[in-house]
Amino acid sequence: MSDVSRAEVCAVACAEAFRGDGEILANPIGTIPLIGGRLAKERFEPGLVMTDGEALLVANPVPVGVDDPEKVIEGWNPYRAMFDVVWSGRRHVMMGATQIDRYGNQNIDFIGPWDRPKVQLLGFRGGPGNTINHATSYFVPNHTTRSFVERVDVVTGIGYDRAAELGPEVARFHRIPCVVSNLGVFDFASSDHRMRLRSVHPGVTIDEVVAATGFELVVPDEVPESRLPTEEELLLIRDVLDPGNLRDADVPS
Amino acid sequence: MTEDEVVGELVDGMTVGIGGWGSRRKPMSLVRAIVRSPVRDLTVVAYGGPDVGLLCAAGKVKKVVFAFVALDGPAAPSLSPSAIPASALLEPHFRSARQSGAIEVSELDEGMFLLGLQAAAWRVPFLPTRVGLGSDVPRINPDLQTVRSPYEDGEELLAVPALTLDVALVHMNRADVGGNGQYLGIDPYFDDLFCMAAERRFLSCERIVPTEDFAKGGPPQSLRINRLMTDGVVESRGGAHFTSCLPDYDRDDAFQQEYTASAKGPDEWQAFKGKYLDVGHDDYRKVVGL
Numbered sequence: 097m098s099d100v101s102r103a104e105v106c107a108v109a110c111a112e113a114f115r116g117d118g119e120i121l122a123n124p125i126g127t128i129p130l131i132g133g134r135l136a137k138e139r140f141e142p143g144l145v146m147t148d149g150e151a152l153l154v155a156n157p158v159p160v161g162v163d164d165p166e167k168v169i170e171g172w173n174p175y176r177a178m179f180d181v182v183w184s185g186r187r188h189v190m191m192g193a194t195q196i197d198r199y200g201n202q203n204i205d206f207i208g209p210w211d212r213p214k215v216q217l218l219g220f221r222g223g224p225g226n227t228i229n230h231a232t233s234y235f236v237p238n239h240t241t242r243s244f245v246e247r248v249d250v251v252t253g254i255g256y257d258r259a260a261e262l263g264p265e266v267a268r269f270h271r272i273p274c275v276v277s278n279l280g281v282f283d284f285a286s287s288d289h290r291m292r293l294r295s296v297h298p299g300v301t302i303d304e305v306v307a308a309t310g311f312e313l314v315v316p317d318e319v320p321e322s323r324l325p326t327e328e329e330l331l332l333i334r335d336v337l338d339p340g341n342l343r344d345a346d347v348p349s
Numbered sequence: 350m351t352e353d354e355v356v357g358e359l360v361d362g363m364t365v366g367i368g369g370w371g372s373r374r375k376p377m378s379l380v381r382a383i384v385r386s387p388v389r390d391l392t393v394v395a396y397g398g399p400d401v402g403l404l405c406a407a408g409k410v411k412k413v414v415f416a417f418v419a420l421d422g423p424a425a426p427s428l429s430p431s432a433i434p435a436s437a438l439l440e441p442h443f444r445s446a447r448q449s450g451a452i453e454v455s456e457l458d459e460g461m462f463l464l465g466l467q468a469a470a471w472r473v474p475f476l477p478t479r480v481g482l483g484s485d486v487p488r489i490n491p492d493l494q495t496v497r498s499p500y501e502d503g504e505e506l507l508a509v510p511a512l513t514l515d516v517a518l519v520h521m522n523r524a525d526v527g528g529n530g531q532y533l534g535i536d537p538y539f540d541d542l543f544c545m546a547a548e549r550r551f552l553s554c555e556r557i558v559p560t561e562d563f564a565k566g567g568p569p570q571s572l573r574i575n576r577l578m579t580d581g582v583v584e585s586r587g588g589a590h591f592t593s594c595l596p597d598y599d600r601d602d603a604f605q606q607e608y609t610a611s612a613k614g615p616d617e618w619q620a621f622k623g624k625y626l627d628v629g630h631d632d633y634r635k636v637v638g639l
Contacts, residue, residue, distance in 0.1 A: 219417035224484035
């Protein structure tokens, strides 16, 4: 399958983030994470509960970028109910990060000084609440030294160093299962919870990943390649989940 | 009431809460009436969208209390520098105001924001939460205090202070003259909480209907706002434009792009303002073609 795109590899890597989650709300944000989450639910994690991106819980694999797709509604989850889910812990979100550092601290609020930012972004959004309450993964489609940084300008989602400062009791629900970028997959399974290179996407070298990262990555002796989609997964991605190929706009091949 | 009568009740320096969420069901005709008025130095409390952006651009804002200020919309890669969810676009006028240092801000997590409104609605000084601990919310919001559980666990939690509002402005699909309000979309957002957190509460709606007609529109649970929560009603067809007010109408993406383009410079802003903001709602509807 030499024609598999980088975006499709990323979608599968995002799907893998939800493997083993069971019956929780899988809440991937963004095109490729959404494709990934819905792929996971269809192929190997059927217990996942997913939204239509709005206030409905839908049982069927809803495609991205399609107006009025068919929805099998299994529940109602307006924004206010979402906080009940977040605070109960039965959720795994995959957020974006404009900046992320070696301990997994996330920034989606601003670049520069707080009183007069160079670039104002979104705000804290739900980052603090997500990261203190349940599993939070990240998808960063443009892996560079500007996104994988030594220190984030503001901590919107807390990383493992901040969690350690809070202590094991207060931070007992904090967990960052993985970070997926356009270059590889990362986790924090190192002795001191520093970001570790788990796999490189096919066609990417370890040196490229290291050079695009603004801090020292933990690089194990053996780094496997991220897995390719199976034939069935590829059909599902191309024909059902993203028929308009929005994924290539997120991560060009 | 009319939009201008509602805004006539505002005083410089007030704290104004605005319902809706991002580019969804914002009371935009009321917001534009504020833009036309002499009122200034407002503290705006919102799950922010173009309501916040417009008020910032018009120089009405002293301070914004927010967890986000963003537009919803189709993916616009040029506005999404790195990994911002494609469905959330940056708010151009809010960005300008922040980046020029024109406004003060108080930042919260989305859930802390809900707790602040809920505390105000329940008339308690704060509500405890784990949310915010370890993040930079307390660092850049130094007024936030922690509280220790008086029970055996002794856990330390963040005490989110009540977000008490002087005025709340919300938009519903239907209302009656008594101030009962009905939403017919899929999400009530937090409009009832905004109303309950405020001293004075004003509701705009697509259509004022006889009370007995509510049952034709939707089930009793769609009557999220009741007259205990409101002090005045404005009938404003297209009142949420260009934000969405489903099922009456969806977000107007073409207009939103025009709005976004108005942040390019003073000339663009003046042209946009002259065409859409210096006119009353009836003329606005004609110009937009609602």
